[in-house]
Amino acid sequence: MTKTRNLLLASAAILLAATVSAKAAPTCENGPIQIGAVSTVTGVVDFSDAPRATQAVFQQLNDAGGINGCKIEFTIADDKGDPQVAAQAARDLIDNKGVVALAGGASLLDCAVNAATYDRNDVLAVQGVGVDPLCFNAPSVAPVNVGPYTLTTAVLDYATKDLGAKKLCTFFSIIGGTQEAYAAAVARWEKISGNTITLSDMTLPLQGDLTPYLVKARDAGCDAVLTNQVEPGVVQWIKTADAQKITGINWLFLAPGYTEGVSKALADSKQPIYVGTEWEPYTEATEANADWAKTMETAGLAKTAFSQGGYMAAKVLIDTISGIEGEVTRETVTAALKEGKELTYPIAGNAYSFGDAKAHSPMQATKIMQLVDGKWTVKTKDWFVLPAAE
Amino acid sequence: MDSLFTAAVAGLSAGGAYAILGVCAIFTYRLVAVVNFTGAAIGAAGTFAMVALFELGMPLLLAVLFGVAAGALAGLAIGLVMTTWFAGSNASTKAAVTAALLVGIIAVGLRLTGGQHPHYFPEIIPGSAFRLAGVEVTWAAVTTLVLSVAFTLLTEQFLARTRTGLQLRALSQRPMAAELIGIRVRLLALGVWAVTGGVTAFALMIIAPLRSPDFASLSLLVVPALAAALIGAFSSFRAALIGGVMIGLLEGSVSAIGPVSQYRGAVPFLVILAVLLWSQRGARWDEAR
Numbered sequence: 001m002t003k004t005r006n007l008l009l010a011s012a013a014i015l016l017a018a019t020v021s022a023k024a025a026p027t028c029e030n031g032p033i034q035i036g037a038v039s040t041v042t043g044v045v046d047f048s049d050a051p052r053a054t055q056a057v058f059q060q061l062n063d064a065g066g067i068n069g070c071k072i073e074f075t076i077a078d079d080k081g082d083p084q085v086a087a088q089a090a091r092d093l094i095d096n097k098g099v100v101a102l103a104g105g106a107s108l109l110d111c112a113v114n115a116a117t118y119d120r121n122d123v124l125a126v127q128g129v130g131v132d133p134l135c136f137n138a139p140s141v142a143p144v145n146v147g148p149y150t151l152t153t154a155v156l157d158y159a160t161k162d163l164g165a166k167k168l169c170t171f172f173s174i175i176g177g178t179q180e181a182y183a184a185a186v187a188r189w190e191k192i193s194g195n196t197i198t199l200s201d202m203t204l205p206l207q208g209d210l211t212p213y214l215v216k217a218r219d220a221g222c223d224a225v226l227t228n229q230v231e232p233g234v235v236q237w238i239k240t241a242d243a244q245k246i247t248g249i250n251w252l253f254l255a256p257g258y259t260e261g262v263s264k265a266l267a268d269s270k271q272p273i274y275v276g277t278e279w280e281p282y283t284e285a286t287e288a289n290a291d292w293a294k295t296m297e298t299a300g301l302a303k304t305a306f307s308q309g310g311y312m313a314a315k316v317l318i319d320t321i322s323g324i325e326g327e328v329t330r331e332t333v334t335a336a337l338k339e340g341k342e343l344t345y346p347i348a349g350n351a352y353s354f355g356d357a358k359a360h361s362p363m364q365a366t367k368i369m370q371l372v373d374g375k376w377t378v379k380t381k382d383w384f385v386l387p388a389a390e
Numbered sequence: 391m392d393s394l395f396t397a398a399v400a401g402l403s404a405g406g407a408y409a410i411l412g413v414c415a416i417f418t419y420r421l422v423a424v425v426n427f428t429g430a431a432i433g434a435a436g437t438f439a440m441v442a443l444f445e446l447g448m449p450l451l452l453a454v455l456f457g458v459a460a461g462a463l464a465g466l467a468i469g470l471v472m473t474t475w476f477a478g479s480n481a482s483t484k485a486a487v488t489a490a491l492l493v494g495i496i497a498v499g500l501r502l503t504g505g506q507h508p509h510y511f512p513e514i515i516p517g518s519a520f521r522l523a524g525v526e527v528t529w530a531a532v533t534t535l536v537l538s539v540a541f542t543l544l545t546e547q548f549l550a551r552t553r554t555g556l557q558l559r560a561l562s563q564r565p566m567a568a569e570l571i572g573i574r575v576r577l578l579a580l581g582v583w584a585v586t587g588g589v590t591a592f593a594l595m596i597i598a599p600l601r602s603p604d605f606a607s608l609s610l611l612v613v614p615a616l617a618a619a620l621i622g623a624f625s626s627f628r629a630a631l632i633g634g635v636m637i638g639l640l641e642g643s644v645s646a647i648g649p650v651s652q653y654r655g656a657v658p659f660l661v662i663l664a665v666l667l668w669s670q671r672g673a674r675w676d677e678a679r
Contacts, residue, residue, distance in 0.1 A: 265508045
């Protein structure tokens with residue numbers, strides 16, 4: 001009897017609440033909203049800048065009173081770059097913490113290991129920085145970054161359109177199952193530009209001398225060369241080009257090359273070096289970066305490109321949850337993300353939306369930076385946006 | 391054919407690096423009977439010490455001297471571990487210990503040097519010496535080659551003609567007997583470790599600007615170096631010297647052959663395998679008979 005009365009009372013209260021605020025309002029009767037991120041923190045690399053920024057944004061929100069009074073509790077799980085640990089971390093977040101969604105993660109292997117788990121549990125991941133190909137090829141993950149594959153297409157397209165490159169060459173280091181993804185990225189560029197790639201080498205070693213490869217690029221007559229080298233590799237690549245006295249080739253790199261370490265290490269090189277960014281260039285104090293920069297400063301965090309990803313993922317989650325009417329649960333958050341509402345942020349070049357597709361690469365815009373006298377300089381004031389992917 | 395030659399020449403700078411590290415590996419094996427997996431890591435420690443001092447504003451020459459000293463110290467530290475706790479162990483235990491140490495040194499080194507973030511490596515020996523088959527052969531490559539030849543000849547002469555050399559030979563072949571006749575075994579062994587540390591540190595400083603400038607990559611140069619040492623059967627300096635250069639040239643040429651170029655990294659392993667099979671062929675035959 002009392003049960004029925006309570007139920008009646010509860011529904012009356014909900015009705016009342018609904019009429020008082022006609023606007024959508026999320027509720028959280030079971031305590032704070034649980035959100036998590038699986039990230040590589042210790043191990044060979046440290047990607048924690050991304051989830052820490054996510055945490056900072058949620059903290060800022062909580063300090064301001066939360067979403068309609070609902071606070072967010074955010075858990076960063078370290079996968080240590082180890083698949084087994086990553087799988088455990090995801091299960092812990094889903095089963096024990098009861099997360100409603102994942103946001104701001106940046107990991108070497110989270111998507112590859114856990115995308116299927118997320119899919120099975122109907123929990124979605126708004127990845128802060130998607131790295132492995134499955135981040136862009138799973139129904140349960142939609143990263144807020146452009147990612148190496150779309151960026152490959154975009155930077156090649158920039159070289160054709162703005163640098164006037166005629167003979168483009170690519171050199172890729174292939175880790176895990178990235179070969180198909182890079183090949184597809186190059187094929188997409190060929191389709192967009194109507195050009196064909198002059199030389200595509202997928203055998204770049206992770207370690208070892210690069211001289212044979214640079215000589216190969218020069219002898220093939222390339223006028224622009226793109227590689228997916230990460231930080232130390234970018235430095236080695238350019239130093240080797242200098243040692244071989246190669247001139248007249250535009251060197252194109254992806255977002256991992258866009259760091260202060262690279263700009264310092266290559267300060268005295270005269271080579272034309274270009275990189276594509278994932279978001280508004282983090283080294284620029286622009287209007288678009290203002291809110292992100294302020295949040296990072298308040299939280300005492302370093303302003304890195306990865307932190308932009310973590311920041312944006314948090315914003316996506318906050319805006320998605322704010323639009324939910326009623327209790328915030330895994331079901332309602334997943335449904336809201338799958339609606340595919342377009343969310344626009346100044347630090348990104350196009351609108352983000354999750355949606356219901358089998359694979360997601362929502363972000364399709366980049367800005368190109370050039371390294372001039374040891375300083376990163378913006379080459380494209382406006383966003384360089386790729387035509388929509390089919 | 392032309393492009394193959396070009397690619398082979400392009401492998402020369404790697405070859406020089408492998409040669410000097412291979413010769414150093416034999417140096418430690420012949421004199422203190424340790425297959426040293428930490429060789430390149432010790433050198434990397436010295437190199438990063440040099441870079442850190444240079445970044446702090448120290449003049450390059452001074453930084454290099456301190457870096458070499460740091461390499462020698464790092465070598466000494468490993469030597470202390472080996473002579474204190476593993477002096478009586480057999481060769482395979484010692485090798486396993488250095489392999490374990492390598493893993494530890496890389497982990498610590500990566501953290502201390504900022505992981506994958508690159509540092510500015512000053513070029514100690516800049517510029518290119520000459521152009522061959524369309525490839526600039528750098529002074530750095532030439533210097534490493536000259537250094538390995540010089541180190542080989544000096545060591546051979548030193549071992550053959552000096553009293554300390556004789557004592558070192560005694561130490562490596564019968565450590566117990568050497569100790570009993572009053573040779574200061576430990577001091578000599580530590581000296582060997584320090585010299586190897588200093589030489590590898592200097593060699594890596596020359597090589598580093600054109601390699602991936604992070605601690606792990608430099609430390610893992612030990613793999614081709616050990617392959618080179620194996621070609622010298624861990625006893626002949628000259629064979630290791632030539633072997634190191636050959637591996638470099640082979641790696642270079644393989645990268646020009648389309649279908650096999652992605653297996654370029656396997657070249658040192660194939661060389662190790664081939665050498666092992668060749669050196670054991672006698673035993674196999676005897677057994678078969």
